[in-house]
Amino acid sequence: MELTVSDLSVARGGIAVLEGVSFTIASGEALVLRGPNGIGKTTLLRTVAGLQPPLSGAVGLERDAMAYAGHADGIKSVLSVRENLQFWADVFETGSIDAALDAFDLRGLENRAAGGLSAGQKRRLGLARMVVTGRPVWVLDEPTVSLDVASVAMFADAVRAHLAGGGLALLATHIDLGLAEARVLDVEPFKAVPPPLDDFDGAFL
Numbered sequence: 001m002e003l004t005v006s007d008l009s010v011a012r013g014g015i016a017v018l019e020g021v022s023f024t025i026a027s028g029e030a031l032v033l034r035g036p037n038g039i040g041k042t043t044l045l046r047t048v049a050g051l052q053p054p055l056s057g058a059v060g061l062e063r064d065a066m067a068y069a070g071h072a073d074g075i076k077s078v079l080s081v082r083e084n085l086q087f088w089a090d091v092f093e094t095g096s097i098d099a100a101l102d103a104f105d106l107r108g109l110e111n112r113a114a115g116g117l118s119a120g121q122k123r124r125l126g127l128a129r130m131v132v133t134g135r136p137v138w139v140l141d142e143p144t145v146s147l148d149v150a151s152v153a154m155f156a157d158a159v160r161a162h163l164a165g166g167g168l169a170l171l172a173t174h175i176d177l178g179l180a181e182a183r184v185l186d187v188e189p190f191k192a193v194p195p196p197l198d199d200f201d202g203a204f205l
Ligand SMILES: Nc1ncnc2c1ncn2[C@@H]1O[C@H](COP(=O)(O)OP(=O)(O)OP(=O)(O)O)[C@@H](O)[C@H]1O
Pocket: 012, 013, 014, 017, 035, 036, 037, 038, 039, 040, 041, 042, 043, 044
């Protein structure tokens, strides 16, 4: 499997933010997007994951191959940790949630209502959902927000296991995950150039 992004231009609120982005990620590989706040990393990830259309260019994989985790954890607060994961296992028809509970050290919390978890515990539950989806392509936006050092290492291990199983990952993060094998793509050079003004006088009004 391979995720190929070709000459992709993406927009937020109707305004182009990144233009001409191209990369390929093969099975077993991870690519980390880097760039300053507001450059368009979230917009690029959402476009690659099929949550919004590109302005132009192409993503050479079906949306069904991907699991996306954004800033929101997507957890149901009245359900327990176990019920949350079971819900996703049912949606994705993947069966067991044991591997996800173990990967993110959630065994001791499995009967706790998700609404009563700490921010970092909620984040671990949200990331455990990626394991449960069984999907080969993980698209992750700032996955380590709220995680302590041990949990970041736990997350890096989960990504490594995913890659070892033939999966691939595309991530945006500002911190060092300790994933030495991951490639890094700085998206700043792809910053969109504003269109030239076609109303010279109007620009001064
Ligand atoms: N609803 C919106 N309408 C218009 N512009 C928006 C909207 N939401 C975000 N933007 C702008 O789009 C640009 C790209 O935002 P995006 O969230 O993709 O950046 P980012 O690189 O992920 O930033 P960060 O590192 O802060 O998470 C930013 O300049 C942002 O202000």
